[in-house]
Amino acid sequence: MPTKLAGDGKRIAGIALASPWILAPIAGYTDWPFQLLCRQRGLTLTFTPMICAQALAFLSSRSATLKLLDWDRSCGPVAVQIFGSDPQYMASAAKAVADLGADLIDINMGCTVPKIVKKGAGAALLKHPDIACRVAEAVCGAVGVPVTVKMRLGYRCGDGLGLALARRLQDLGVAAFFLHGRYAEQGFSGRADGEAVRLWQNSLRLPVVGNGDIVDGPSAQRMQVTSESPVMIGRGLLGDPWLLERLDAWKNGREVPNPPSMEQAVATIAVHLHLVQRYSKHTELQSVQSFRSHLSQYCRKHRCLQPWRQQLLAQRDYAGLEGLLRAIERH
Numbered sequence: 001m002p003t004k005l006a007g008d009g010k011r012i013a014g015i016a017l018a019s020p021w022i023l024a025p026i027a028g029y030t031d032w033p034f035q036l037l038c039r040q041r042g043l044t045l046t047f048t049p050m051i052c053a054q055a056l057a058f059l060s061s062r063s064a065t066l067k068l069l070d071w072d073r074s075c076g077p078v079a080v081q082i083f084g085s086d087p088q089y090m091a092s093a094a095k096a097v098a099d100l101g102a103d104l105i106d107i108n109m110g111c112t113v114p115k116i117v118k119k120g121a122g123a124a125l126l127k128h129p130d131i132a133c134r135v136a137e138a139v140c141g142a143v144g145v146p147v148t149v150k151m152r153l154g155y156r157c158g159d160g161l162g163l164a165l166a167r168r169l170q171d172l173g174v175a176a177f178f179l180h181g182r183y184a185e186q187g188f189s190g191r192a193d194g195e196a197v198r199l200w201q202n203s204l205r206l207p208v209v210g211n212g213d214i215v216d217g218p219s220a221q222r223m224q225v226t227s228e229s230p231v232m233i234g235r236g237l238l239g240d241p242w243l244l245e246r247l248d249a250w251k252n253g254r255e256v257p258n259p260p261s262m263e264q265a266v267a268t269i270a271v272h273l274h275l276v277q278r279y280s281k282h283t284e285l286q287s288v289q290s291f292r293s294h295l296s297q298y299c300r301k302h303r304c305l306q307p308w309r310q311q312l313l314a315q316r317d318y319a320g321l322e323g324l325l326r327a328i329e330r331h
């Protein structure tokens, strides 16, 4: 079992990182098939999307929540992110996911989705530091695996609530911070602030991993503390897992590869679909329907696929999708 260590460039929260790129939690996207697709391209550490602590307390074998926790334990470290504002529920949720084999438990203190904030969870915890500390203390006390916190800079622009809270959290057993360089009220507007990531790192003992707007080498560098630091990437990888190869090439001073050709794109989508078929615990129709959000991202980011978008999104089963992918390849 990993110990609660802090991190250096090559380790975060005691987890050795073969790659500095970490897959961010993205609800609706970072299920196990997508995590695996990114791992096949060299990622060491991936995050589940946020999981409701209260739902975890009432786990039944058929619940949708349990499906989010369905990953292949032999594939290396997986971080499970939980959200909630009740220290007791959060502690029992953390214990449940640790018992299920999570290598790291992350507490969501950055989500701005209204129904979550209204319940006092996610970014609302930035405004209620005493509750946030009680939550972190309860979670850290409940599990032997490292506990991290994913945060934003604060709630309202310039309020500095994030760093003030992080200063307190680092004395409560938390092992590292993942920092989305925006304030909650910004949502996803403006640009993620990389300077803030370095400021936090200079002000805190624990490692701070930058996150926000990484789409290429220079934007990754903007969010790094040093050239060796890991960074967390979310939207940039949706529909574009090839970003990992481009980032690796950039980091190693090699020529950055071109975006994928139509054949390469279709071959990767077929692999992704195969992973969905193999690992999805939903019905075939549900799995194909949720795969549409990925297809939409592939088409959005690769112009060569745009003429096929409508047909791709209209498919209702695996055979239809596979047949269409073969037809696109032959085209």
Ligand SMILES: Cc1cc2nc3c(=O)[nH]c(=O)nc-3n(C[C@H](O)[C@H](O)[C@H](O)COP(=O)(O)O)c2cc1C
Binding pocket: 024, 025, 026, 027, 028, 048, 049, 050, 081, 108, 110, 111, 150, 180, 211, 212, 213, 214, 232, 233, 234, 235, 236
């Ligand atoms: C559709 C969507 C879902 C997200 N879901 C989560 C989530 O479950 N937990 C979380 O901490 N952040 C979530 N985020 C935020 C991302 O993890 C990340 O912090 C943010 O998108 C900025 O990074 P990026 O520019 O690399 O995407 C989500 C973002 C988006 C766009």
